[in-house]
Amino acid sequence: MRQSAVYEQPRARVMTRVKRVLLFALLWWLLTEGRAEAWGMGAVLVVAAALLSVSLAPPVAWSLPGALRFVPYFIWRSLVGGVDVARRALSPARPLQPAVIEYPLRLALPRSRLFMAGVISLLPGTLCTEIVDDKLWVHLLDRRGDFQRDLGILEQKVAGLFRDENRPEEG
Amino acid sequence: MTLVYLGGALFLLLTLVAGLWRVLRGPTAADRMLAAQLFGTTAVACLLLLAEADRAPALRDVALVFALLAVVAVVTFVRRNWRAAGEDLDAD
Amino acid sequence: MxxxxxxxxxxxxxxxxxxxxxxxxxxxxxxxxxxxxLTKADNVGLGLIVAALALQAPAWAVVGKLILVWLLVLVASTLSCHLVARTAQRRGVTPWQ
Amino acid sequence: MAIATLLGWALDGLLMLVLLWLAWRVLACKGLFRAVVLFIAFGLVLSLVWVRLDAPDVALAEAAIGAGLTGALLLSTLARLDALDAKQDEDASS
Structure with a gap:
């Protein structure tokens, strides 16, 4: 799925379909919880769904090292976010200092922008309310904290995941 | 462990009932829709626990359908209702 | 044990x-x-419950299915969260200060 | 084992009460939009009731049709009705 630029080449096309079939076979295995007798029906459906999916959802460029960097970061930060908001909800004082900030996006691809807007809602203290041109409107639970920097780190990881052209500079 | 699963499911159901208060109180249509989202997640967790407690793997499929359809109502709300819905409800 | x-x-x-x-x-x-x-706390809560059940799961496929359910809820609730927030903003609900 | 039975009863009793209360509220509450959201919650709880009655297949259908599709259809209908009302008001005033 990485070589979306050379998608027209016959070899890449075959590889795309093989990967899709494997992906849908995995899904079928999970859905049937590994029951062997389900594979008769499954074989037909998996191939049909895989071929159909190639035209409905063309392959997207992503990078495995980018994903390996993104997933642990995401899990850790969403855990921190959950603990943070749970603490605020459970404490009698209900400490909140909401604010709305604008964050200028450097990501170029629509899918990575949308992905980022979604992921923001799971990270500590941030919630994306609107994407206007090149800006994200972010609602903050607590305005204390360097959110421009945190969002910059997230943006870099998202860019790495989707091999976004418009990568922000390191550091 | 069955006891724990059943107790957990009961607890989750209680939090779901508490969430109903938000549907009744509003005040905006968005608040009510948000409560519907809360019910979806809670019901999924509840079903997964019951699947273990009752030894009924089919319940995991029900949970899967819940997870898939949780978003349908919200998307409809956003696409169709966002102007109309508030008029009668933001007021009362 | x-x-x-x-x-x-x-x-x-x-x-x-x-x-x-x-x-x-x-x-x-x-x-x-x-x-x-709602979004942050419930997703972490569901993740922890999924992890607890995955430890007890009889087969690897069941572990995978539990994770699949969690991922679907994750996608659904971030999407709903963003859409509801956007709707509220466009309807002119001003944030509480 | 006795505690498990007790917990099961508590769960079933609570489900039953919530279901009846929701059914009453859906019919009795004022705003239509509120009724639709309560109806979605009703479908969810009803699906859980089917689960407790050992009918996961019915629960699956209820989840898909009751909580999912009917809720969406009712929201669409409500939007149409409101648009229609607005148009009639305009016609009447002109």
């Missing part, structure tokens, strides 16, 4: 997050802060 204990611990932690999510939805002052509470 050890695994049962770990499962129990994860389950209780998950319940606390669900309780916190619901409390947040009931106590927080406006729709945006409520969305914060």
């Amino acid at each position: 050890l695994i049962d204990g770990l499962s129990l611990l994860l389950l209780i932690a998950g319940m606390i997050f669900f309780l916190a999510g619901t409390l947040g939805v009931l106590r927080f002052p406006d729709v945006y802060t409520r969305l914060h509470a």
Whole structure:
């Protein structure tokens, strides 16, 4: 799925379909919880769904090292976010200092922008309310904290995941 | 462990009932829709626990359908209702 | 025995997050802060419950299915969260200060 | 084992009460939009009731049709009705 630029080449096309079939076979295995007798029906459906999916959802460029960097970061930060908001909800004082900030996006691809807007809602203290041109409107639970920097780190990881052209500079 | 699963499911159901208060109180249509989202997640967790407690793997499929359809109502709300819905409800 | 204990611990932690999510939805002052509470706390809660059940799962496929359910809820709730927040903003709901 | 039975009863009793209360509220509450959201919650709880009655297949259908599709259809209908009302008001005033 990485070589979306050379998608027209016959070899890449075959590889795309093989990967899709494997992906849908995995899904079928999970859905049937590994029951062997389900594979008769499954074989037909998996191939049909895989071929159909190639035209409905063309392959997207992503990078495995980018994903390996993104997933642990995401899990850790969403855990921190959950603990943070749970603490605020459970404490009698209900400490909140909401604010709305604008964050200028450097990501170029629509899918990575949308992905980022979604992921923001799971990270500590941030919630994306609107994407206007090149800006994200972010609602903050607590305005204390360097959110421009945190969002910059997230943006870099998202860019790495989707091999976004418009990568922000390191550091 | 069955006891724990059943107790957990009961607890989750209680939090779901508490969430109903938000549907009744509003005040905006968005608040009510948000409560519907809360019910979806809670019901999924509840079903997964019951699947273990009752030894009924089919319940995991029900949970899967819940997870898939949780978003349908919200998307409809956003696409169709966002102007109309508030008029009668933001007021009362 | 050890695994049962770990499962129990994860389950209780998950319940606390669900309780916190619901409390947040009931106590927080406006729709945006409520969305914060709901989305973050409930997803962590569901993740912990899924982890607890995965430890007890009879087969790897079941573990995968549990994770699949969690991922679907994750996608669904971030999407809903963003859409509801956007709707509220476009309807002119001003954030609580 | 006795505690498990007790917990099961508590769960079933609570489900039953919530279901009846929701059914009453859906019919009795004022705003239509509120009724639709309560109806979605009703479908969810009803699905859980089917689960407790050992009918996961019915629960699956209820989840898909009751909580999912009917809720969406009712929201669409409500939007149409409101648009229609607005148009009639305009016609009447002109």
